[in-house]
Amino acid sequence: MAFLVLPVAGLLIKTPWRQLPQLLAADDAATALRLSLQCASLATLASVILGVPLAWLLARTRLPGRRFIRALVTVPLILPPVAAGLALLLVFGRNGLLGPELLNWFGISLPFTTSGVVVAETFVALPFLVISVEAALRANDPSLEEAAATCGATRWQTFRLVTLPLVGPGIAAGAILAWARALGEFGATITFAGNFPGTTQTMPLAVYLALEQDPQSAIALSVVLLVVSVLVLAMLRERWLGVSVRP
Numbered sequence: 079m080a081f082l083v084l085p086v087a088g089l090l091i092k093t094p095w096r097q098l099p100q101l102l103a104a105d106d107a108a109t110a111l112r113l114s115l116q117c118a119s120l121a122t123l124a125s126v127i128l129g130v131p132l133a134w135l136l137a138r139t140r141l142p143g144r145r146f147i148r149a150l151v152t153v154p155l156i157l158p159p160v161a162a163g164l165a166l167l168l169v170f171g172r173n174g175l176l177g178p179e180l181l182n183w184f185g186i187s188l189p190f191t192t193s194g195v196v197v198a199e200t201f202v203a204l205p206f207l208v209i210s211v212e213a214a215l216r217a218n219d220p221s222l223e224e225a226a227a228t229c230g231a232t233r234w235q236t237f238r239l240v241t242l243p244l245v246g247p248g249i250a251a252g253a254i255l256a257w258a259r260a261l262g263e264f265g266a267t268i269t270f271a272g273n274f275p276g277t278t279q280t281m282p283l284a285v286y287l288a289l290e291q292d293p294q295s296a297i298a299l300s301v302v303l304l305v306v307s308v309l310v311l312a313m314l315r316e317r318w319l320g321v322s323v324r325p
Contacts, residue, residue, distance in 0.1 A: 132151070135147075
């Protein structure tokens with residue numbers, strides 16, 4: 079317990095509470111905070127759009143190679159973030175597999191841009207949503223969807239009116255986890271998108287940079303990330319997952 083609690087306690091003890099509003103209101107800190115919230119929210123939205131259909135395929139269909147696909151989904155969970163950023167660079171970079179086509183056909187260049195930050199965060203956050211939604215789908219009785227089909231509902235109506243309400247808590251929990259993971263992403267972001275203030279410098283990157291130049295600002299930003307982590311944990315346990323802690 080001491081090993082787990084003391085680092086957090088040390089961060090809170092060393093926090094300059096009186097100067098905290100001033101430190102967070104500084105231009106660099108405020109910009110990093112705004113960029114982090116914006117990119118994490120966009121990455122979460124992309125994860126929901128891509129992850130819910132994928133989770134449904136894994137849970138409700140007999141797709142050939144389903145186990146292999148599920149294994150591929152979990153790869154970003156175990157892949158070192160720096161390696162994930164390098165992999166994205168080798169695919170979407172100007173000399174990558176798809177980078178030249180994206181640039182020539184659509185005029186899109188992802189590396190070292192704000193869009194690149196969203197792509198990197200989506201890559202590492204998407205598995206959290208897929209796993210959460212797939213687990214929620216497997217936990218629900220498919221006979222309810224079959225009953226809706228026997229009543230004449232189309233597949234889209236069944237999915238919209240029956241499946242989505244049933245797995246709503248799972249989608250919410252997965253979205254919260256994905257958002258928290260995207261907000262705290264460092265390695266893939268700095269490798270694929272770089273560390274440019276106002277463009278790609280998110281809060282974790284700002285903490286890393288401020289640690290060498292302004293330790294007080296680094297502590298202040300770290301406290302914000304700590305508060306976000308605690309809020310995410312509270313939302314998951316008390317509201318969406320329905321877990322209550324009793325003595």
